Amino acid sequence: MEIEELKTIWQQYDSRLDHLEKLNKKLIMETLSKKPQKKLNAMKARSLFSLVLLPFILIFLMSLNFRLENLDFKFVVGSLLIALFIAVMCYLNFKGYMVLKGLDLSKDSIIESAKKVTEFRRLFVTKRKFNLLVFPLFFVGVVLIEWSNLHFHSSILLVMIVISLFSIGIGCLDLKLYKCKIERLEKDIRDLNESIE
Amino acid sequence: MDYQKLQTDFIEIIEDNKKLIYKVSHMYCDNADDVKDLFQDIISNLWIAYPNFQQKSKVSTWIYRVSLNTAISWFRDYSKQSNKIEYTNWIPNIADETDRTVDELCDQLYRAIDTLGKIDKAIIMLFLDDTSYEEIAEIIGLTKTNVATKISRIKLKLKEYLSNN
Numbered sequence: 611m612e613i614e615e616l617k618t619i620w621q622q623y624d625s626r627l628d629h630l631e632k633l634n635k636k637l638i639m640e641t642l643s644k645k646p647q648k649k650l651n652a653m654k655a656r657s658l659f660s661l662v663l664l665p666f667i668l669i670f671l672m673s674l675n676f677r678l679e680n681l682d683f684k685f686v687v688g689s690l691l692i693a694l695f696i697a698v699m700c701y702l703n704f705k706g707y708m709v710l711k712g713l714d715l716s717k718d719s720i721i722e723s724a725k726k727v728t729e730f731r732r733l734f735v736t737k738r739k740f741n742l743l744v745f746p747l748f749f750v751g752v753v754l755i756e757w758s759n760l761h762f763h764s765s766i767l768l769v770m771i772v773i774s775l776f777s778i779g780i781g782c783l784d785l786k787l788y789k790c791k792i793e794r795l796e797k798d799i800r801d802l803n804e805s806i807e
Numbered sequence: 808m809d810y811q812k813l814q815t816d817f818i819e820i821i822e823d824n825k826k827l828i829y830k831v832s833h834m835y836c837d838n839a840d841d842v843k844d845l846f847q848d849i850i851s852n853l854w855i856a857y858p859n860f861q862q863k864s865k866v867s868t869w870i871y872r873v874s875l876n877t878a879i880s881w882f883r884d885y886s887k888q889s890n891k892i893e894y895t896n897w898i899p900n901i902a903d904e905t906d907r908t909v910d911e912l913c914d915q916l917y918r919a920i921d922t923l924g925k926i927d928k929a930i931i932m933l934f935l936d937d938t939s940y941e942e943i944a945e946i947i948g949l950t951k952t953n954v955a956t957k958i959s960r961i962k963l964k965l966k967e968y969l970s971n972n
Contacts (some may be wrong), residue, residue, distance in 0.1 A: 613962045613965070613966065616916055616919075616935065616965065617935055619912045619913060619916050620916065620935040620936070622912075622913075623913050623916075624826065624830075624936070627826040627829060627830070628826070638818055638821065638850060713880065715852050715856065715872075715873050715876040715877055715880065716852075716855075716856030716859065716860070716869065716872065716873050716876075718872075718876060718948075719872070719945070719946065719947055719948025720872070720875050720876060720879060720926060720929050720946060720947045720948055721926065721947060721948035721949065722948055723876040723879055723880050724879050724880075724925065724926060726880070727879065727880040798924075798925070800924075801924030801925060801926065801927070
């Protein structure tokens with residue numbers, strides 16, 4: 611089939627679309643009032659929440675046990691681990707938020723949009739990877755901070771083992787989804803690079 | 808401009824360009840529900856951008872840009888995407904028996920286009936819609952020369968796919 615034939619088919623398809631029904635104005639009005647950039651706004655809100663509120667919540671929870679008598683080596687190491695976790699999370703969330711904020715569907719060219727979306731997805735994947743790798747350190751940090759309050763009864767140890775196993779299980783499941791996401795992202799990056807070449 | 812007038816003008820613009828929005832939605836989705844969702848998202852995004860539309864470019868260029876950007880940056884759960892291809896269901900149910908060949912050819916064309924990357928899909932759609940190279944370059948964000956090169960490469964890819972299938 612030659613390209614001219616494709617054009618002819620496309621024109622036939624186009625002329626058949628002339629018979630589309632008139633759009634229902636009432637439905638359009640409902641769409642306008644109900645779905646203003648729903649998905650994008652939800653993502654921006656989530657991103658802003660992780661950027662602003664999450665560190666506050668973590669710092670608040672940490673501060674509950676902040677007493678002078680607790681200040682020992684374990685507490686300091688625990689605090690550093692948690693601070694490291696919060697700092698990297700904040701950095702990644704900030705970058706993600708800035709990418710979403712900079713997305714302007716009416717002004718950006720298709721390539722610009724695709725680059726921003728790819729960058730956002732790349733950050734999302736990095737965050738997942740970071741969570742999988744660093745979350746155990748965060749967990750250790752919490753245990754170290756709370757060390758003075760922990761009484762290692764067998765029941766507490768059991769609960770900690772169950773939580774750890776549960777986290778590992780979720781991590782393994784997440785890894786499968788994560789691999790799919792990476793494959794799709796890599797394909798899109800290849801497409802994008804091909805388009806820019 | 809008062810709100811009522813803004814709405815009326817907007818609906819008129821959408822009505823005049825609905826074919827274009829349908830085509831973009833169909834190009835980037837592979838089942839009827841997703842097509843509907845994307846169509847609605849495009850209209851929402853157009854409505855949000857409409858008050859700032861300064862008519863510096865053609866209305867169709869602006870609609871193409873918002874529609875394609877929405878389709879490409881459409882954030883959704885990719886794991887829910889189905890691989891089932893239902894191209895014929897996208898075409899409005901207005902065909903009689905004599906249109907069957909057109910349906911088949913449209914299927915073939917869509918299958919061929921579906922093998923392309925997201926940006927190549929946008930370029931070929933604009934090309935098939937007889938958009939000028941300048942306009943394609945403006946919408947996509949490439950130079951005119953790059954657009955010409957891309958189009959010849961895409962034509963080759965499509966030709967190869969169609970001759971093998």
